[in-house]
Each structure stands twice: as structure tokens, then as C-alpha cells.
Amino acid sequence: MQTLSTLRAQFIAGEYTPTQAVAAALDVIKQKDRDINAFLAVYPEALAEAKLATAQYMEQGADTPPLLGMPIAVKNNILVKGKVATGASKILENYVAVYDATIVKRLKDAGAIIVGATNMDEFAMGGSTENSAFGITRNPYDLARVPGGSSGGSAAAVAMGAVPAAIGTDTGGSVRQPASFCGLVGFKPTYGAVSRYGLMAMGSSLDQAGPLTNSVADAELLHEVMQGVDPMDATTIAEDTYPNVPEKETYTFGVPRHFLQAGIDTDVLEAFDSHIESLKAAGHRVVDIDLPLFEKGLAAYYIVMPAEVSSNLARYDGIRYGLSAAGDNLLDVYEQSRSQGFGPEVKRRILLGTHVLSAGYFDAYYGKAELVRKKMRAELAETFKKVDIILTPTAPTPAFTIGEQEDSVAMYKQDIFTVPVNLTGVPALSFPMGSVERADKALPIGVQYIAPHGGDARLFSIGKKVYDERP
Ligand code: GLN
Numbered sequence: 001m002q003t004l005s006t007l008r009a010q011f012i013a014g015e016y017t018p019t020q021a022v023a024a025a026l027d028v029i030k031q032k033d034r035d036i037n038a039f040l041a042v043y044p045e046a047l048a049e050a051k052l053a054t055a056q057y058m059e060q061g062a063d064t065p066p067l068l069g070m071p072i073a074v075k076n077n078i079l080v081k082g083k084v085a086t087g088a089s090k091i092l093e094n095y096v097a098v099y100d101a102t103i104v105k106r107l108k109d110a111g112a113i114i115v116g117a118t119n120m121d122e123f124a125m126g127g128s129t130e131n132s133a134f135g136i137t138r139n140p141y142d143l144a145r146v147p148g149g150s151s152g153g154s155a156a157a158v159a160m161g162a163v164p165a166a167i168g169t170d171t172g173g174s175v176r177q178p179a180s181f182c183g184l185v186g187f188k189p190t191y192g193a194v195s196r197y198g199l200m201a202m203g204s205s206l207d208q209a210g211p212l213t214n215s216v217a218d219a220e221l222l223h224e225v226m227q228g229v230d231p232m233d234a235t236t237i238a239e240d241t242y243p244n245v246p247e248k249e250t251y252t253f254g255v256p257r258h259f260l261q262a263g264i265d266t267d268v269l270e271a272f273d274s275h276i277e278s279l280k281a282a283g284h285r286v287v288d289i290d291l292p293l294f295e296k297g298l299a300a301y302y303i304v305m306p307a308e309v310s311s312n313l314a315r316y317d318g319i320r321y322g323l324s325a326a327g328d329n330l331l332d333v334y335e336q337s338r339s340q341g342f343g344p345e346v347k348r349r350i351l352l353g354t355h356v357l358s359a360g361y362f363d364a365y366y367g368k369a370e371l372v373r374k375k376m377r378a379e380l381a382e383t384f385k386k387v388d389i390i391l392t393p394t395a396p397t398p399a400f401t402i403g404e405q406e407d408s409v410a411m412y413k414q415d416i417f418t419v420p421v422n423l424t425g426v427p428a429l430s431f432p433m434g435s436v437e438r439a440d441k442a443l444p445i446g447v448q449y450i451a452p453h454g455g456d457a458r459l460f461s462i463g464k465k466v467y468d469e470r471p
Helices: 004-013 018-036 046-060 102-109 152-159 176-181 216-226 266-281 292-315 330-341 344-357 363-386 408-413 419-424 456-468
Strands: 039-042 071-075 113-118 165-170 185-188 208-213 252-255 285-288 389-393 428-438 441-450
Touching: 004 018, 004 046, 004 216, 018 039, 018 046, 018 071, 018 113, 039 152, 046 113, 071 102, 071 152, 102 113, 102 216, 113 152, 152 165, 152 176, 152 208, 165 185, 165 216, 176 185, 176 428, 176 441, 185 216, 185 456, 208 216, 216 428, 216 456, 252 266, 252 363, 266 285, 266 389, 266 428, 266 441, 292 344, 292 363, 292 408, 292 419, 344 363, 363 419, 389 456, 428 456, 441 456
Parallel strands: 071 113, 071 165, 252 285, 252 389
Antiparallel strands: 039 113, 165 208, 185 208, 185 428, 389 441, 428 441
16 A cells, blocks of 8 residues: 555655666556556656656755656546546547646646546546446446445546556545445545636536545545645635634544434444444543434535536537537537437436526525535534534445445445535545455445544544554
């Protein structure tokens, strides 16, 4: 298991080089990705970049940018200049990005080497990476299972040992849930901490990019590089936007017990309870809390998100981007391009979103869901007067088998613990809390720590103590 911090130390000491690291990454991809399908594209020029980085370490040692020579994979809904950006959709199958997303530019400026683009659910809609137009991705812990989603390719790329870190996007859990299914650390920042410029928009009021890594310290490092105000995204926030969220020696954790009932795997609950015991043993306080509105999060999310999806995806019209199907007239071009270009889940959400925004139903659905969202924020603000961190499992189950979730609603229920975080805009960190046995395989499961707005640093500091420094 490789971490950025050990690689950095090895590169500086000259014990290992970026050239070796990138060559090893490309080799693992060649060996394993035929089965796993984590990558939609691999960038061979990474090797030439690695040679330059190796030379730079020889000359400058520790006096080099923090990510110099680190092989990193990026989800394919994030633009990398000159590279095909598909969003795992047929409609963008041949679309070449004309600029770098702000986060990609910042990663490159810090010396990172992008080795390839990772598979995902089409336009980030899903929780299993089964919705990709370019084949499913498999879980490296058990090839019969999904890696989670929608950033399943990024998670599998790290879990299979190809790269020490990958970038994903999280609209309703798409970094945290695959991290949980693949035994990784996954981080969803405070909304606005990270620029969305150059990310394919899914739900603009929910989307944030975040890292998938093998340690909390690595997640922190990548987040530090990517975060910060961006003139190209007016929703980015300065560090002092929210009141200071102090770091403490011991914390009060709140557990929404009423929320941990039907549909939650009993092994997950057991691991969660023993995680709570270990927190208590380390001197923290753990109390039960009531978050009645959090239970409405799933319903509100599946109205707000498709509404934003339906308007964001209107831009794929067969004229401006990607696939353009022939038609008898302009309307026919729109219809043909969108019918042929989008997969079933994307179409389902566009239909749903268009419905909830339509004149006759706006107040009944969209208006109400936004109201629930506002009240959830108030409920959370009250709760954070009493507790420092809210604790839940990241997902209700370990990785499920390919094809197991037969209908969309069953799949949507996977998101029960993650979507309230995006609806309210707070930060959350997922890291492994153990594993469960299924069919003779040990499958990882994750725990989720939720902090108040602007509490990203609190999550990193407690996460490093609990996870990175585990015995
Ligand atoms: N699984 C959730 C969904 O399908 C989350 C997706 C995401 O975060 N991109 O909407």
C-alpha cells in the first residue's frame, strides 16, 4: 500500500524515483486492468514527465513541489487539456478537453503526473460504476462485486495498487461510498472549498471534487493543493468564510441512532459499534443525537439532484458538444442525439428532474425539497452546538455483487448516509473501520465523520489520529 508521503520521502532520498513509480503504475494497469477496467484511458507520456521529475529531484531534493513525480489518476468527468473527457457517456465519446480544470492545473503545478482517466457512472449518476457506457468496473477485493460509484474507477485504481491516489467527484457520496467499498480514505470538502471549473456539472449546488487515498494525510495533502478561491468559479469560498472550527484533543461525537435501523447490514452495525467503543477508549465522548430531518435527506436529494441534472444536461444538445445525430429538423437533431447519446439512468433523471421543475409540480416537489434542505441545515447547526463530529457508517452495506441492485430505488437507498452531507454543504471524511466476510472474501467497510461548515481541517486531524496512527 503506497502513500504519497512515503513516496515523497523515497524520492527525496533517491531510494526510488518518479520514473520507477510511473513505470510501476503503467505496469500494474497493464497486468490488472483487463479484469478490473478502472481506466478509460492511460497517458503514456507520463513516463517522459516522470523522467523530468526524476532529474529535478536529483538537482533540488526536498526543494521541489509537494507532489512532484506522484502518479495520480483522475475521474473522466474532470477536464485534462488535450485529453478525451467522456463522463463515461457515449454523447461525449470523442470530446477532447480544451483546458485543464482548475484542480487539474493545481495538481500539475504541484508536480503531479496524471497517468490516466478513470471509469465512472455516466455523468456521475450512480453508486456502482455499472452505469458507464464503457463497461463496468470491478472491485479489486472481489471481482464479482462493484467498486461503488460513481467514482468507482478512481477507487479501484488505488485499491488495485496502480496509483497511490486518485481524484473523484462527490455529488451525493460518490467519493465516500467507493472509498468505503474499496478500503480507502475518501473526502468530500465543505461546499465551495474546491473549484468546480472544468468539472462536468451534475448537481451544481452539491458537486465537490475530492481525493481517494490510502491515508488521511494524503487526502489532506491533495485537498490542500486543490482547494482555494478560483476566479473561474464564483461559488468558491475563502478559508475565513465560516467561523473557525477548532481542533481539540478529544471530541464529542454524535450518533443518530434512530437513523441506523432497517436496511443496514448487521455486520456493518457491529463494526460501527466497535468503532464507537474504540473512540470511547481513546477518551472521546459519544452521545446519541436526534436528526429527524436527516431521514428526509434521501427523498429531498432525489428531487433536488435530478432537477439540477435536467438543467445542467440541457447543454448536450448535439450542436455544441459531442455526438450529433442526423435529424430532419433541429428538434429532431436534439431528440436523436440525446436518445442515442444518453444511457437509461441519465434519461431517467432528466425526465424526473424536468417533471419536478415543471410549472404544475414545482411547488409540490422542488420547492418542498429545497425547504427540507434549508431546515436540514438549521437542524445541523443546532446539533453542532452540542457535538463536534457526527458519526455514521459510510454505506449501509459492504460492496454488493454486480447486478444485485435490481431497481433504481434499491440503488438510491445506498446513499442514505452520504446525501445529507451534500444537501447541507458540510465536509465529511470516510475511512476504513474494518471488514466483513462475504463468500470467503474480506470486504472493507467505511465509517463517516461529518464536521460543521469549514471543519475540513478538524476531520483531517482526527482522521490522522484514528486511522493513520492506528496500532
Ligand atoms: N449515488 C449517488 C447518485 O447516484 C451519488 C452520485 C454522486 O455523488 N455523483 O446520485
